[in-house]
Amino acid sequence: MVRPPCCDKEGVKKGPWTPEEDLVLVSYIQEHGPGNWRAVPTRTGLMRCSKSCRLRWTNYLRPGIKRGNFTDQEEKLIIHLQALLGNRWAAIASYLPERTDNDIKNYWNTHLKRKLQSGGDGAGKPPAQRPPSGRGGCRRTSTWRAARCEALTPLDDCKPQQQDAAAAVDAAGAGAMGGGGGEDSPASSSSGASQCSPSAAAAAGPYVLTTENISRMLDGWAGRKGRGGGTPGTPGGAESASTGSSDASEVSYGGAAVASAAPSGGAGNRPLFEYETKPAVAAQQMPLSAIESWLFDDDSHFHHVQSASLLDATPMDYPE
């Protein structure tokens, strides 16, 4: 079937977003939450394609995004996961809670691919031999949970992992995610040049309206929502906690958290914006630390995978 363009090509603005546009978008999402992107341009008056709005939000404005240098751990994790999963950046990103798929993809294309091609570091194994990420094929992901679950397909079933993982997430969330500056997950163990600190944001982004100002806005929103005092000013930490569902639990990323962590009663304790963050989902079923240790443990797993076509392999020996 022939589909019409998602937006009217005429009158649709392209190119870099301005601070004003960012502000409008963030304000709108504060009010309505992410989702229904189709309606965003018309409701906000933004002369942007709905996809562009979604992309801007998920890749840049969404709180909890860590910008800046990738740590060694993150790098290795990406390398391994890329070897395991191929170019399924969304699935890979689900293991790096604070990184976007776009970010990881860019990093891969600009750093790691070249690094590996030129011999790379010890962790570098030729990422070849992976089944193409081709559209259709393995891709069934529509949510972070789905992506992550899919990534773990060889495990046969994610469910058994969920409770343990949820507990782990709770623990990690209290420290690493929620408190900011945790060190359990690869992502959160990064250097200080990230984590949405105003200075980092300023360095990373071209706008005055970067994380700092947005975080202020989110702060205000948190106040309006009657909660969220916990981690003011740091979108990176505030929302990525893992407990509970959300006020808009049906929206986007919140599914997994809702399903396993807080069936209903968590309304009073849920972090704001969690429903547009993926960390909870990512770690829900497989603690990052566990994955991390498995990945970094040694190369044996990798070789096993390499030789046995991971995606067809029997359940792997993930750590408990």
Added chain:
DNA sequence: AAAGCTAACAACCGCACCCCT
């Protein structure tokens, strides 16, 4: 100081999937 080159990042495009009717 200027020009050229390279790397890094943001954003766009098109396709595929999911969900609803």
Added chain:
DNA sequence: TAGGGGTGCGGTTGTTAGCTT
């Protein structure tokens, strides 16, 4: 069950900052 709308994902391109000559 089929069709269509909405959304997510991955590939690719464009822009800009930093570096080298």
